[in-house]
Every structure is written in structure tokens, then in C-alpha cells.
Amino acid sequence: MLSSKFKIPGFLLLIAAIILTVYYFLFNFRFEFPVFAVISSYSETKFFWTFSTNFADELILLLFTTGFTLTIFSREKTEYREYKLVRRKAIYLTITADIGYLIFIFLFSFGSAFIALIILNLFLPFILYLVFFYIMKLKVLGKKQKLKKNSN
Numbered sequence: 001m002l003s004s005k006f007k008i009p010g011f012l013l014l015i016a017a018i019i020l021t022v023y024y025f026l027f028n029f030r031f032e033f034p035v036f037a038v039i040s041s042y043s044e045t046k047f048f049w050t051f052s053t054n055f056a057d058e059l060i061l062l063l064f065t066t067g068f069t070l071t072i073f074s075r076e077k078t079e080y081r082e083y084k085l086v087r088r089k090a091i092y093l094t095i096t097a098d099i100g101y102l103i104f105i106f107l108f109s110f111g112s113a114f115i116a117l118i119i120l121n122l123f124l125p126f127i128l129y130l131v132f133f134y135i136m137k138l139k140v141l142g143k144k145q146k147l148k149k150n151s152n
Contacts, residue, residue: 002074010070017063030054068126090132
């Protein structure tokens, strides 16, 4: 686990990714950038190729991935031992929910909707994990406060 100091930069990267995503879709945000590709497939497939492309979508994906990773793998400021079990349960629930989501979209979505839902699945596990973890964390904190009240 990373230090809790990485959680704030993680959230800031997520906010930057969300803002850039809004600009990307509302204002057609683009910027050309030279890139090196191991494999590139547009009109023809090329290997180990350098070319200039709109790098905005890659930047947004990189910001989301880095932000989620820093946020998820950072300790809480006050780390209770119960959080280890909470993290394990959150991972289990995330995997279960994501498998259910994938089965659903494999059976009931087609064409470009299928591609869009698969792309959503790049970040859905991160989002589900954070939701499950923080809900269960609140329950642990509630129980701790209740025990603290009862002991006084």
C-alpha cells in the first residue's frame, strides 16, 4: 500500500481527467503530438511506427488510470486493521459485479454500443471498488463510534 499522501494527488488527477473529458466531448478538445506506436492500425497496420496524432484521448485515459491507481492503492489517513478485510471484500464484490456486467453486455449489447460498454469497463472496476470500499468503511467507522459510545 502507498502512503496516504498519494490519495490527494490521485483525486486531483481524477478531477483533471473529468475536466478534460468534458472539454473533449463538448468542445472537441484535441492536440497533435508525435507518438511512437508498437502497433498502429488505421488505414493500414504498421509496427514500430512514429507519427503525429490527437493525443487528447490517450492523455485522458492515462490521467484516469493513474488517478484511480493512486487513490485505490493509498492507505487511509487513519488505517484501522479492519480495513484489510474491507479491502478484500470490496475486491471480491468488484470482481463479482464486473463479471456480471460483462456477461450482461456480452448477451444483450451489440455493435458500437458493445464497444462503448467495453471501453466503460476499463474504469468500471475502479469505480465499483471505490464505492464498495467507502460504503463498507463507513459501516466500520459507525460500529467503532457505537462501541466508543457504549464504553463511555
